[in-house]
Amino acid sequence: MKVSVGRPGSRAVLTLCTALAMSLTSVIMPAVQAAAEAAPSAGAPAAGLPSGRTDYRSLADYENDLSELARRNPSLVKPITLPERTREGRLVRGVEITDKAARRDGKPVLLVVGMHHGNEWPSGEVTMEFALDLVRKYGRDRQITGLLKKTRIVLVPIVNVDGFVKNTRRNANNVDMNRNYGFGWGESPPYEGAAPWSEPETRNVRDLISSRQVTTFLTMHTCLGNMLYPPLQHKAGLPPDIAAFRSFADAMGTQNGYFHTTSADDYETSGEVIDWSYYATRGLGVTVEVCTTPLTLPRTFQSLVVDQYLGTNGYEGKGIRGSFVTALQQAADREAHSVISGKAPRGAVLRISKDFPLWTNPVAQPDGTTRPVAFANHLSSSMEVSERSGHFTWD
Numbered sequence: 001m002k003v004s005v006g007r008p009g010s011r012a013v014l015t016l017c018t019a020l021a022m023s024l025t026s027v028i029m030p031a032v033q034a035a036a037e038a039a040p041s042a043g044a045p046a047a048g049l050p051s052g053r054t055d056y057r058s059l060a061d062y063e064n065d066l067s068e069l070a071r072r073n074p075s076l077v078k079p080i081t082l083p084e085r086t087r088e089g090r091l092v093r094g095v096e097i098t099d100k101a102a103r104r105d106g107k108p109v110l111l112v113v114g115m116h117h118g119n120e121w122p123s124g125e126v127t128m129e130f131a132l133d134l135v136r137k138y139g140r141d142r143q144i145t146g147l148l149k150k151t152r153i154v155l156v157p158i159v160n161v162d163g164f165v166k167n168t169r170r171n172a173n174n175v176d177m178n179r180n181y182g183f184g185w186g187e188s189p190p191y192e193g194a195a196p197w198s199e200p201e202t203r204n205v206r207d208l209i210s211s212r213q214v215t216t217f218l219t220m221h222t223c224l225g226n227m228l229y230p231p232l233q234h235k236a237g238l239p240p241d242i243a244a245f246r247s248f249a250d251a252m253g254t255q256n257g258y259f260h261t262t263s264a265d266d267y268e269t270s271g272e273v274i275d276w277s278y279y280a281t282r283g284l285g286v287t288v289e290v291c292t293t294p295l296t297l298p299r300t301f302q303s304l305v306v307d308q309y310l311g312t313n314g315y316e317g318k319g320i321r322g323s324f325v326t327a328l329q330q331a332a333d334r335e336a337h338s339v340i341s342g343k344a345p346r347g348a349v350l351r352i353s354k355d356f357p358l359w360t361n362p363v364a365q366p367d368g369t370t371r372p373v374a375f376a377n378h379l380s381s382s383m384e385v386s387e388r389s390g391h392f393t394w395d
């Protein structure tokens with residue numbers, strides 16, 4: 001791990017010890033979380049999504065909602081566009097929401113993404129609705145206001161934009177976005193892609209996570225009504241932070257009513273985003289399968305989106321919205337991640353980076369052998385010291 005500091009515009013890169021009297025106040029990998037806290041979804045209206053919508057968005061609707069949210073709330077919402085266009089040249093858009101969103105602060109990040117699978121429409125809808133919900137409640141709801149002062153939430157409703165436009169699971173190259181990530185890649189034929197990270201859509205999410213301190217990550221899918229965390233395969237064994245995963249999923253489950261298990265216990269796969277993100281960053285990454293779709297219920301926008309989001313019509317008290325708030329609490333919890341604090345000149349830009357290899361599953365090589373292939377990981381993020389006193393904290 002390398003930490004450097006430089007004045008804005010300067011090229012100076014100094015070592016941690018000589019540059020700053022920086023103290024590592026705590027280096028704690030996810031401790032067991034205090035489980036269920038008080039129900040966080042206070043102030044819910046009796047019915048109706050934050051947007052008031054009664055049908056699914058088109059791509060134009062999403063783009064308009066994201067743009068308008070940022071345009072009308074410039075201090076709270078920062079629009080983002082992911083670095084690469086999709087296979088068919090479309091932009092992948094999202095928003096960052098936090099108090100003073102334009103600042104390069106050191107807040108911990110909750111990332112929520114929807115639609116790795118382009119035909120799983122409720123996963124994008126609930127992501128977009130939560131963005132609207134947060135903005136609507138900021139300054140009105142004490143809990144949400146407090147959380148947005150402590151955390152930054154990044155929301156990308158549609159990862160696989162080409163798939164969404166065609167209403168297909170896979171991208172325009174017929175690759176399953178949630179089998180193409182590098183860690184453990186190679187045991188989910190035939191739609192895992194020609195190589196790890198072969199698709200721009202998965203590289204986009206890699207870049208997003210690699211450039212921010214994502215302490216908590218939710219990737220939204222449909223429609224199993226459960227929550228899944230590593231491992232993807234039993235042979236990998238349980239992750240070191242299994243207790244933290246279970247505790248976090250328990251807390252979300254009290255809000256959304258979904259059960260949780262390892263992804264391998266659900267069914268075995270390889271190359272999913274949660275596996276790479278967790279092992280690369282050690283931030284908790286959870287797949288949330290929105291909606292249970294019991295056969296007795298109609299599969300409508302009302303039942304799959306509105307009732308799931310709000311917790312209504314058979315899901316009383318069990319809404320996705322509440323579990324999103326739980327995830328914000330998890331992201332903010334300093335018992336569950338490291339914090340660097342110290343003092344530096346106001347305006348100084350601090351940078352932290354880490355470079356390391358990870359490996360695919362054993363895959364066939366041109367020389368006839370079968371072995372894991374290493375790939376490089378580069379995590380790098382920065383913050384700017386904004387306090388006049390020079391004191392900073394970096395989650």
Ligand SMILES: [Zn+2]
Binds near residue numbers: 222
């Ligand atoms: Zn899915």
